[in-house]
Amino acid sequence: MAVTGDLVALTAIEAAEKISGGELSAEEYVGACLDRIAAIESTVHAFVHLDPGEALSQARALDERRRNGNAIGPLHGIPVAIKDIFDTADYPTECGSALLKGRRPMRDSTIVARLRSAGAVIIGKTVSTEFAYFHPGPTRNPHDLERTPGGSSSGSAAAVAAAMVPLAVGSQTNGSVIRPASFCGVYGVKPTHGLISRSGALILSEALDHVGVFARTLADSALILEVLAGYDPNDRDTRPVAAPNFLERLAEDPPVPPRIAFVRTPVWDTADAATRSAFEALAGQLGDSVVALDLPDSYAAGWDDHRTIMAADMAHRLTAVVERGGEGGSSQMLRDLLAEGSKVSAMRYLAARDAARRYRLGLDEIFGEYDAILTPATMGVAPKGNATGSPAFCTFWSLVGLPAVTLPLLNGEGGMPLGVQLIGQAGDDARLLRTANWLNGRLAV
């Protein structure tokens, strides 16, 4: 029988196979993850709510179901960590805010319900920055405790990176999945806007919010995306179309060698010198597969359009609760943003929303010719200190709602991980994963 150390090194797919085949019980596997958490949580601080008894009881119930010959789902017995902005009926959901201390939702969010239906164990709730915005929580980067894990899905990224769990769910309004995944050296996927329901989640901006996932392999990302994707009448940005079979598509060979557009973007100069040269080298290494491409000049306004929409939508959503909390209840950073958002005019807001649509239509042309856009995930490796780092390399892709994945293929300062971001065509998340898998094959050692 496997020892604890071995078990937490399993991928979700390996563990699910062993559990499905009876080689491993959900209780043993969840127990191994809980042991790992117990050993390092006091230094990493990934979780805000954790109830080992409740997690083990879910696992035992799943083992019982399997023993009784019931059908089992694709995540049967797999522990998944959930960012604490998604409602759970069994744990509090506090959204990283003192104002919501002790809040206990009545019902699971749609993504939690889907995970449970697939047999997952909801192992606990992970640290989010305050209201999924910038003010950091206590989580540290498992690769270097002096550094930030990034935000806002800080705990989810750190928990996967530290092998506390094989899978975690986060969210991205600006750069909150791709950035912490890059900083923590794991795979992060922010799928097409509307692929995954946000019903029962903290909403900052319906236009910008995406549910995303963290895993230590691309195939594990595909496994959980397949469970999460789908139409939900309670999220009007989801669509009543069948979700693709991500795992199957991921494993396919591309019919022709993918063509990649290397897009530096208007924030290129904000990346540090090491990152810039790492990406130039990477593009060079890929040879004919990669062509450098500039976005149209007008797209530089996209960063301000994103800021406008985010500030106005968050002011709309959060002003009442933050005002009730007074000055002590929230960070100055958040209150400043809400004040900024309250000053946005409807005309400016609507113009920014229209601009986002125009950028998206324009990008469709690129995807007529290229399979994916290659660009940095972050300006560099995770910075030291508390600040969660800049989302600038994610902002534009959140604005246009295109699927993005970051691959932990590079290393920077101090050996810290640095993500390689690929962007795909809206709605074609499966092709993006296939292209990412191809890139992995080309570059992985």
Place this chain on the structure above:
Amino acid sequence: MAVTGDLVALTAIEAAEKISGGELSAEEYVGACLDRIAAIESTVHAFVHLDPGEALSQARALDERRRNGNAIGPLHGIPVAIKDIFDTADYPTECGSALLKGRRPMRDSTIVARLRSAGAVIIGKTVSTEFAYFHPGPTRNPHDLERTPGGSSSGSAAAVAAAMVPLAVGSQTNGSVIRPASFCGVYGVKPTHGLISRSGALILSEALDHVGVFARTLADSALILEVLAGYDPNDRDTRPVAAPNFLERLAEDPPVPPRIAFVRTPVWDTADAATRSAFEALAGQLGDSVVALDLPDSYAAGWDDHRTIMAADMAHRLTAVVERGGEGGSSQMLRDLLAEGSKVSAMRYLAARDAARRYRLGLDEIFGEYDAILTPATMGVAPKGNATGSPAFCTFWSLVGLPAVTLPLLNGEGGMPLGVQLIGQAGDDARLLRTANWLNGRLAV
């Protein structure tokens, strides 16, 4: 063979049957309508673009197609008048504004393309108020030339009322289908928001704009709605679901006697005394089928929410073109609205959009118990003079996007027509038409 006078009295369904059976040619029928237009257009002023030669040439081509044994559509040879805010490739589209004088679109709007595919003859473009807002065009009410036909779909309502055409298309952002239909004594239908595509139409507000229809019978309304309804990838408020068979549903007997909620609404006191007593009498006449019901008090804010959304959306859409035109290019009324809209904050706008969703959800409860809401279409009969009258009895139903139909069942001052408005559940336009047909049977003489 029928004489001209008889032909224009035909319903669209009757005419389509005769044309389909070879008893009448499209050329004869369109010719009869053109004769009728020639006789009275100089007093009614329903059309802004009319080219009899072009209309007859469409009709002859349709006759030729039928003679050659080709399949024919449900509107084969039926002339339809189009509000001049819908793009047409064969006529200018000027949206009632001097600023767009001579504008010639390259392509048909989706609704015009759908009509052509169904065999309709696009007979001409009808007068719209300036940018489908309040500033009136030259159209007069066929029942009394001293009175307004209502707006903004002035020409479409008047053309159907004057038997120039059996069918016409209009649009409603506030009360621009239901009000002119009520004033002109014809059936008007404003279907569920998103049932009919607005691609290629002047957009004032994606949230509030609806395509609607005018006809002299309910069955004719159903006939054209069936042609117009449907998913259009170019209008993201349309849905990829099959449109119902309106004609078939209309003719069904309700499985149980419909229950009607008589809703006076917060604007009840703005209706004139004759209208209020006519509706009280009507509700009484329907006996047990009707129950008086009040909307929740909070819904009174809906009228201001509508104004907020309309002003901000129109400021977003029209400010640039109106500013280019200077003071002489547009009405003071329009410029005042745009100035008002430019001052709306994004937070106020987003709150109004949220409120509209809340009202709609609340109304769903009413439709769990009632088949339709009964309420006046207008404050009273068409007023004298140029002003197009108040849309107040339509405003709330435009805000929430519920289907509305007005039936020309009452008469008021000077024998002028007065519409009876029924509101149905979102998405169940077919049931609303069936209920309207039942009401017709109960009340028609």
